[in-house]
Amino acid sequence: MTAGTVVDGKPANERERRMRGRNRALLALLLALVALFYVVTLVRISGG
Amino acid sequence: MSEIPATSVASYAGAAVGDYIQILKPRVMSLVVFTGVVGLVMAPGHLHPVLAVVAVLCIAVGAGASGAINMWYDRDIDAVMRRTAMRPLPAGRMMPGEALGFGVVLAVGSVAVMGLAVNWVAAQLLALTIVFYVFVYTVWLKRRTPQNIVVGGAAGALPPLIGWAAVTGDVGWGAVALFAIVFFWTPPHFWALSLYRAGEYAAAGVPMLPVVAGARETKRQMLIYTLTLWPASLMPWLLGLAGPWYAVCAGALSLSFTGAAIRVWRDDSEKSARQMFAFSLLYLFLIFTLLLVDRIGGGLA
Numbered sequence: 001m002t003a004g005t006v007v008d009g010k011p012a013n014e015r016e017r018r019m020r021g022r023n024r025a026l027l028a029l030l031l032a033l034v035a036l037f038y039v040v041t042l043v044r045i046s047g048g
Numbered sequence: 049m050s051e052i053p054a055t056s057v058a059s060y061a062g063a064a065v066g067d068y069i070q071i072l073k074p075r076v077m078s079l080v081v082f083t084g085v086v087g088l089v090m091a092p093g094h095l096h097p098v099l100a101v102v103a104v105l106c107i108a109v110g111a112g113a114s115g116a117i118n119m120w121y122d123r124d125i126d127a128v129m130r131r132t133a134m135r136p137l138p139a140g141r142m143m144p145g146e147a148l149g150f151g152v153v154l155a156v157g158s159v160a161v162m163g164l165a166v167n168w169v170a171a172q173l174l175a176l177t178i179v180f181y182v183f184v185y186t187v188w189l190k191r192r193t194p195q196n197i198v199v200g201g202a203a204g205a206l207p208p209l210i211g212w213a214a215v216t217g218d219v220g221w222g223a224v225a226l227f228a229i230v231f232f233w234t235p236p237h238f239w240a241l242s243l244y245r246a247g248e249y250a251a252a253g254v255p256m257l258p259v260v261a262g263a264r265e266t267k268r269q270m271l272i273y274t275l276t277l278w279p280a281s282l283m284p285w286l287l288g289l290a291g292p293w294y295a296v297c298a299g300a301l302s303l304s305f306t307g308a309a310i311r312v313w314r315d316d317s318e319k320s321a322r323q324m325f326a327f328s329l330l331y332l333f334l335i336f337t338l339l340l341v342d343r344i345g346g347g348l349a
Contacts, residue, residue, distance in 0.1 A: 018062045025065045036102065040165045043098045 063142035071119045071136055071147050072112030079332070080111040080207045086336045087211030087226055089343055090289060095215045099166055103214035106162040107207055109154050110174045114181040114203070116151030120144055121186050125252040131245065162214075170214040177206040194257040201234030225283035232280045233332055236270040236309060240325035243267075244318040263316075270324075271309040278302045281335055290342045297338050305331050
Protein backbone atom coordinates (compact mmCIF):
# COMPACT_ATOMS: atom_id res chain seq x y z
CA MET A 1 0.00 0.00 0.00
CA THR A 2 1.54 3.31 -1.03
CA ALA A 3 1.76 6.44 1.08
CA GLY A 4 -1.23 8.70 0.63
CA THR A 5 -3.64 5.83 0.01
CA VAL A 6 -7.01 6.46 1.59
CA VAL A 7 -8.95 3.58 3.16
CA ASP A 8 -12.44 4.14 4.58
CA GLY A 9 -11.87 7.90 4.69
CA LYS A 10 -8.62 7.78 6.72
CA PRO A 11 -5.05 7.83 5.39
CA ALA A 12 -3.79 4.24 5.44
CA ASN A 13 -0.54 5.20 7.16
CA GLU A 14 -2.50 6.78 10.04
CA ARG A 15 -4.56 3.62 10.50
CA GLU A 16 -1.43 1.48 10.31
CA ARG A 17 0.42 3.72 12.76
CA ARG A 18 -2.35 3.43 15.34
CA MET A 19 -2.68 -0.31 14.80
CA ARG A 20 1.07 -0.76 15.20
CA GLY A 21 1.00 1.27 18.41
CA ARG A 22 -1.85 -0.83 19.84
CA ASN A 23 -0.13 -4.08 18.88
CA ARG A 24 3.13 -3.05 20.51
CA ALA A 25 1.35 -1.94 23.68
CA LEU A 26 -0.52 -5.26 23.80
CA LEU A 27 2.72 -7.20 23.32
CA ALA A 28 4.41 -5.24 26.13
CA LEU A 29 1.38 -5.82 28.36
CA LEU A 30 1.34 -9.57 27.71
CA LEU A 31 5.08 -9.91 28.34
CA ALA A 32 4.74 -7.90 31.56
CA LEU A 33 1.87 -10.15 32.69
CA VAL A 34 3.90 -13.31 31.95
CA ALA A 35 6.81 -11.93 34.01
CA LEU A 36 4.46 -10.85 36.81
CA PHE A 37 2.70 -14.23 37.04
CA TYR A 38 6.07 -16.00 36.99
CA VAL A 39 7.42 -13.91 39.89
CA VAL A 40 4.14 -14.19 41.85
CA THR A 41 4.20 -17.98 41.42
CA LEU A 42 7.77 -18.13 42.76
CA VAL A 43 6.80 -16.00 45.75
CA ARG A 44 3.68 -18.06 46.52
CA ILE A 45 5.56 -21.35 46.18
CA SER A 46 8.24 -20.11 48.58
CA GLY A 47 5.49 -19.31 51.12
CA GLY A 48 5.52 -15.49 50.69
CA MET B 49 -28.89 7.95 27.58
CA SER B 50 -28.58 9.10 23.98
CA GLU B 51 -26.07 7.83 21.46
CA ILE B 52 -23.30 10.15 20.26
CA PRO B 53 -23.04 10.01 16.51
CA ALA B 54 -19.59 11.60 16.62
CA THR B 55 -17.87 8.86 14.69
CA SER B 56 -19.00 6.71 11.82
CA VAL B 57 -17.55 3.24 11.55
CA ALA B 58 -16.39 3.97 8.01
CA SER B 59 -14.05 6.82 8.99
CA TYR B 60 -12.85 5.25 12.22
CA ALA B 61 -9.08 4.84 12.43
CA GLY B 62 -9.10 3.06 15.79
CA ALA B 63 -8.20 4.51 19.17
CA ALA B 64 -4.59 5.35 19.92
CA VAL B 65 -2.76 3.86 22.91
CA GLY B 66 -2.99 7.26 24.63
CA ASP B 67 -6.78 7.13 24.39
CA TYR B 68 -6.86 3.80 26.21
CA ILE B 69 -4.72 5.33 28.95
CA GLN B 70 -6.93 8.43 29.11
CA ILE B 71 -10.14 6.44 29.69
CA LEU B 72 -8.51 4.91 32.77
CA LYS B 73 -8.64 8.41 34.37
CA PRO B 74 -4.95 8.40 35.40
CA ARG B 75 -5.30 11.43 37.71
CA VAL B 76 -8.10 9.81 39.71
CA MET B 77 -6.14 6.57 39.63
CA SER B 78 -3.08 8.23 41.17
CA LEU B 79 -5.11 9.40 44.19
CA VAL B 80 -6.71 5.97 44.57
CA VAL B 81 -3.31 4.27 44.39
CA PHE B 82 -1.84 6.65 46.95
CA THR B 83 -4.61 6.06 49.51
CA GLY B 84 -4.44 2.32 48.81
CA VAL B 85 -0.68 2.31 49.46
CA VAL B 86 -1.21 4.14 52.75
CA GLY B 87 -3.81 1.52 53.78
CA LEU B 88 -1.32 -1.19 52.91
CA VAL B 89 1.51 0.41 54.87
CA MET B 90 -0.64 1.27 57.90
CA ALA B 91 -1.99 -2.26 58.29
CA PRO B 92 -0.45 -4.40 61.00
CA GLY B 93 1.42 -7.38 59.65
CA HIS B 94 3.66 -8.15 56.71
CA LEU B 95 3.08 -8.70 53.01
CA HIS B 96 5.82 -9.85 50.63
CA PRO B 97 6.96 -6.80 48.60
CA VAL B 98 6.13 -8.50 45.29
CA LEU B 99 2.59 -9.25 46.48
CA ALA B 100 2.30 -5.69 47.79
CA VAL B 101 3.19 -4.40 44.32
CA VAL B 102 0.62 -6.76 42.79
CA ALA B 103 -2.03 -5.52 45.25
CA VAL B 104 -1.32 -1.88 44.37
CA LEU B 105 -1.33 -2.74 40.66
CA CYS B 106 -4.73 -4.44 41.03
CA ILE B 107 -6.13 -1.43 42.89
CA ALA B 108 -4.84 0.84 40.10
CA VAL B 109 -6.24 -1.32 37.30
CA GLY B 110 -9.56 -1.78 39.11
CA ALA B 111 -9.86 1.98 39.52
CA GLY B 112 -8.99 2.45 35.85
CA ALA B 113 -11.61 -0.12 34.86
CA SER B 114 -14.24 1.77 36.85
CA GLY B 115 -13.19 4.98 35.09
CA ALA B 116 -13.44 3.36 31.65
CA ILE B 117 -16.93 1.96 32.31
CA ASN B 118 -17.95 5.34 33.77
CA MET B 119 -16.75 7.09 30.60
CA TRP B 120 -18.68 4.60 28.48
CA TYR B 121 -21.92 5.24 30.39
CA ASP B 122 -21.47 9.00 30.72
CA ARG B 123 -20.38 9.70 27.13
CA ASP B 124 -23.57 11.66 26.42
CA ILE B 125 -23.16 14.10 29.31
CA ASP B 126 -19.38 14.24 28.83
CA ALA B 127 -20.03 15.62 25.34
CA VAL B 128 -22.01 18.51 26.83
CA MET B 129 -19.48 19.64 29.44
CA ARG B 130 -16.41 21.62 28.40
CA ARG B 131 -14.21 19.86 30.98
CA THR B 132 -14.98 16.41 29.54
CA ALA B 133 -15.88 17.07 25.89
CA MET B 134 -12.42 16.12 24.63
CA ARG B 135 -12.39 12.70 26.27
CA PRO B 136 -11.86 9.86 23.74
CA LEU B 137 -15.55 8.82 23.53
CA PRO B 138 -17.31 12.18 23.12
CA ALA B 139 -14.49 13.35 20.85
CA GLY B 140 -15.11 10.32 18.61
CA ARG B 141 -11.62 8.86 18.96
CA MET B 142 -12.90 5.61 20.48
CA MET B 143 -15.98 3.46 19.91
CA PRO B 144 -18.24 2.96 22.98
CA GLY B 145 -17.96 -0.82 22.76
CA GLU B 146 -14.17 -0.62 22.91
CA ALA B 147 -14.28 1.37 26.13
CA LEU B 148 -16.86 -0.93 27.72
CA GLY B 149 -15.01 -4.09 26.71
CA PHE B 150 -11.69 -2.67 27.89
CA GLY B 151 -13.20 -1.67 31.25
CA VAL B 152 -14.94 -4.99 31.87
CA VAL B 153 -11.84 -7.04 30.98
CA LEU B 154 -9.67 -4.94 33.29
CA ALA B 155 -12.26 -5.11 36.10
CA VAL B 156 -12.56 -8.90 35.96
CA GLY B 157 -8.79 -9.31 35.50
CA SER B 158 -7.83 -7.06 38.41
CA VAL B 159 -10.24 -8.82 40.82
CA ALA B 160 -9.12 -12.28 39.69
CA VAL B 161 -5.40 -11.47 40.04
CA MET B 162 -5.98 -9.84 43.45
CA GLY B 163 -7.77 -12.98 44.63
CA LEU B 164 -5.30 -15.48 43.23
CA ALA B 165 -2.10 -13.61 44.12
CA VAL B 166 -2.99 -11.73 47.32
CA ASN B 167 -6.21 -12.80 49.06
CA TRP B 168 -9.94 -13.05 48.37
CA VAL B 169 -11.02 -10.52 51.01
CA ALA B 170 -9.05 -7.81 49.21
CA ALA B 171 -10.43 -9.12 45.89
CA GLN B 172 -14.02 -8.92 47.17
CA LEU B 173 -13.46 -5.38 48.40
CA LEU B 174 -12.00 -4.44 45.02
CA ALA B 175 -15.02 -5.99 43.27
CA LEU B 176 -17.33 -4.11 45.66
CA THR B 177 -15.54 -0.84 44.86
CA ILE B 178 -15.92 -1.34 41.10
CA VAL B 179 -19.57 -2.46 41.34
CA PHE B 180 -20.41 0.40 43.71
CA TYR B 181 -18.77 3.03 41.48
CA VAL B 182 -20.35 1.72 38.29
CA PHE B 183 -23.84 0.70 39.38
CA VAL B 184 -24.56 2.69 42.54
CA TYR B 185 -22.80 5.97 41.65
CA THR B 186 -22.64 6.13 37.85
CA VAL B 187 -25.84 4.36 36.81
CA TRP B 188 -28.15 4.91 39.79
CA LEU B 189 -27.28 8.07 41.73
CA LYS B 190 -25.29 10.47 39.55
CA ARG B 191 -28.22 11.64 37.42
CA ARG B 192 -30.92 11.32 40.09
CA THR B 193 -29.91 13.00 43.33
CA PRO B 194 -27.72 15.86 44.59
CA GLN B 195 -26.45 13.41 47.23
CA ASN B 196 -24.78 11.45 44.39
CA ILE B 197 -21.23 12.19 45.46
CA VAL B 198 -21.98 11.71 49.18
CA VAL B 199 -23.12 8.09 48.76
CA GLY B 200 -21.00 7.47 45.67
CA GLY B 201 -17.99 8.82 47.54
CA ALA B 202 -17.87 5.51 49.41
CA ALA B 203 -16.36 3.94 46.29
CA GLY B 204 -13.50 6.42 46.34
CA ALA B 205 -12.98 5.80 50.06
CA LEU B 206 -12.66 2.02 49.76
CA PRO B 207 -9.08 1.73 48.37
CA PRO B 208 -7.39 2.17 51.79
CA LEU B 209 -9.55 -0.73 53.02
CA ILE B 210 -8.41 -2.84 50.07
CA GLY B 211 -4.77 -2.05 50.83
CA TRP B 212 -5.32 -2.90 54.50
CA ALA B 213 -7.14 -6.15 53.68
CA ALA B 214 -4.34 -7.15 51.29
CA VAL B 215 -2.04 -7.34 54.32
CA THR B 216 -4.34 -8.57 57.09
CA GLY B 217 -7.03 -10.50 55.23
CA ASP B 218 -9.73 -8.56 57.08
CA VAL B 219 -10.94 -5.00 57.77
CA GLY B 220 -9.85 -3.44 61.05
CA TRP B 221 -10.87 -0.20 62.79
CA GLY B 222 -7.75 1.50 61.44
CA ALA B 223 -8.97 0.80 57.92
CA VAL B 224 -12.37 2.21 58.83
CA ALA B 225 -10.64 5.40 60.05
CA LEU B 226 -8.87 5.81 56.69
CA PHE B 227 -12.18 5.15 54.91
CA ALA B 228 -13.88 7.84 57.04
CA ILE B 229 -11.26 10.47 56.16
CA VAL B 230 -11.73 10.02 52.40
CA PHE B 231 -15.52 9.63 52.74
CA PHE B 232 -16.04 12.92 54.61
CA TRP B 233 -13.46 14.70 52.47
CA THR B 234 -15.23 13.85 49.18
CA PRO B 235 -18.34 16.12 49.42
CA PRO B 236 -16.53 19.44 50.10
CA HIS B 237 -13.94 18.49 47.46
CA PHE B 238 -16.46 17.85 44.68
CA TRP B 239 -18.88 20.58 45.70
CA ALA B 240 -16.06 23.14 45.55
CA LEU B 241 -15.55 22.06 41.92
CA SER B 242 -19.27 22.00 41.15
CA LEU B 243 -19.72 25.53 42.55
CA TYR B 244 -17.76 26.98 39.64
CA ARG B 245 -18.92 24.35 37.12
CA ALA B 246 -22.62 24.53 38.05
CA GLY B 247 -23.61 25.84 34.61
CA GLU B 248 -22.04 22.88 32.85
CA TYR B 249 -23.63 20.37 35.23
CA ALA B 250 -27.02 22.06 34.75
CA ALA B 251 -26.64 21.91 30.95
CA ALA B 252 -25.77 18.22 31.18
CA GLY B 253 -28.73 17.52 33.48
CA VAL B 254 -26.58 16.33 36.38
CA PRO B 255 -28.29 17.35 39.65
CA MET B 256 -25.21 18.49 41.55
CA LEU B 257 -26.04 20.26 44.81
CA PRO B 258 -25.37 23.85 43.54
CA VAL B 259 -27.69 23.17 40.58
CA VAL B 260 -30.53 21.78 42.69
CA ALA B 261 -30.22 23.55 46.05
CA GLY B 262 -28.20 26.64 45.13
CA ALA B 263 -24.77 27.94 46.08
CA ARG B 264 -25.74 29.00 49.62
CA GLU B 265 -26.97 25.56 50.68
CA THR B 266 -23.95 23.91 49.02
CA LYS B 267 -21.56 26.17 50.93
CA ARG B 268 -23.39 25.39 54.19
CA GLN B 269 -23.07 21.65 53.64
CA MET B 270 -19.42 22.00 52.60
CA LEU B 271 -18.72 23.76 55.90
CA ILE B 272 -20.49 21.01 57.87
CA TYR B 273 -18.50 18.28 56.11
CA THR B 274 -15.18 20.02 56.86
CA LEU B 275 -16.22 19.97 60.53
CA THR B 276 -16.92 16.22 60.38
CA LEU B 277 -13.36 15.83 59.11
CA TRP B 278 -12.04 16.98 62.50
CA PRO B 279 -12.93 13.77 64.36
CA ALA B 280 -12.40 11.65 61.25
CA SER B 281 -8.85 12.92 60.69
CA LEU B 282 -8.01 12.41 64.38
CA MET B 283 -9.31 8.83 64.46
CA PRO B 284 -5.93 7.29 63.47
CA TRP B 285 -4.36 9.01 66.49
CA LEU B 286 -7.24 8.02 68.80
CA LEU B 287 -6.87 4.41 67.65
CA GLY B 288 -3.13 4.45 68.30
CA LEU B 289 -2.23 4.16 64.62
CA ALA B 290 -0.42 7.52 64.59
CA GLY B 291 1.48 9.62 67.09
CA PRO B 292 0.75 13.04 68.65
CA TRP B 293 2.60 14.94 65.92
CA TYR B 294 0.20 13.49 63.39
CA ALA B 295 -2.70 14.68 65.58
CA VAL B 296 -1.28 18.22 65.78
CA CYS B 297 -0.64 18.44 62.02
CA ALA B 298 -3.99 16.83 61.11
CA GLY B 299 -5.76 19.25 63.43
CA ALA B 300 -4.01 22.22 61.82
CA LEU B 301 -4.87 20.96 58.33
CA SER B 302 -8.52 20.40 59.26
CA LEU B 303 -8.63 23.90 60.75
CA SER B 304 -7.27 25.28 57.46
CA PHE B 305 -9.82 23.27 55.47
CA THR B 306 -12.66 24.63 57.58
CA GLY B 307 -11.15 28.10 57.11
CA ALA B 308 -11.28 27.60 53.35
CA ALA B 309 -14.95 26.59 53.64
CA ILE B 310 -15.67 29.76 55.65
CA ARG B 311 -13.96 31.86 52.95
CA VAL B 312 -16.16 30.15 50.33
CA TRP B 313 -19.21 30.87 52.51
CA ARG B 314 -18.37 34.59 52.67
CA ASP B 315 -17.18 35.00 49.07
CA ASP B 316 -19.66 35.04 46.19
CA SER B 317 -16.97 34.90 43.50
CA GLU B 318 -15.50 31.71 42.01
CA LYS B 319 -12.01 32.43 43.32
CA SER B 320 -12.43 31.01 46.82
CA ALA B 321 -14.16 27.87 45.50
CA ARG B 322 -11.28 27.26 43.09
CA GLN B 323 -8.81 27.78 45.94
CA MET B 324 -10.73 25.38 48.16
CA PHE B 325 -10.80 22.72 45.44
CA ALA B 326 -7.01 23.00 45.08
CA PHE B 327 -6.53 22.96 48.86
CA SER B 328 -8.77 19.90 49.23
CA LEU B 329 -6.37 17.90 47.07
CA LEU B 330 -3.43 19.13 49.12
CA TYR B 331 -5.31 18.35 52.36
CA LEU B 332 -5.89 14.69 51.52
CA PHE B 333 -2.37 14.28 50.16
CA LEU B 334 -0.82 15.76 53.31
CA ILE B 335 -3.03 13.81 55.75
CA PHE B 336 -2.13 10.51 54.11
CA THR B 337 1.53 11.51 53.74
CA LEU B 338 1.64 12.32 57.47
CA LEU B 339 0.22 8.89 58.25
CA LEU B 340 2.79 7.30 55.96
CA VAL B 341 5.70 9.22 57.47
CA ASP B 342 4.47 8.55 61.00
CA ARG B 343 4.19 4.83 60.28
CA ILE B 344 7.52 4.47 58.46
CA GLY B 345 9.31 6.68 60.97
CA GLY B 346 7.85 4.63 63.82
CA GLY B 347 5.99 7.65 65.24
CA LEU B 348 7.13 11.23 64.89
CA ALA B 349 7.03 11.88 68.60
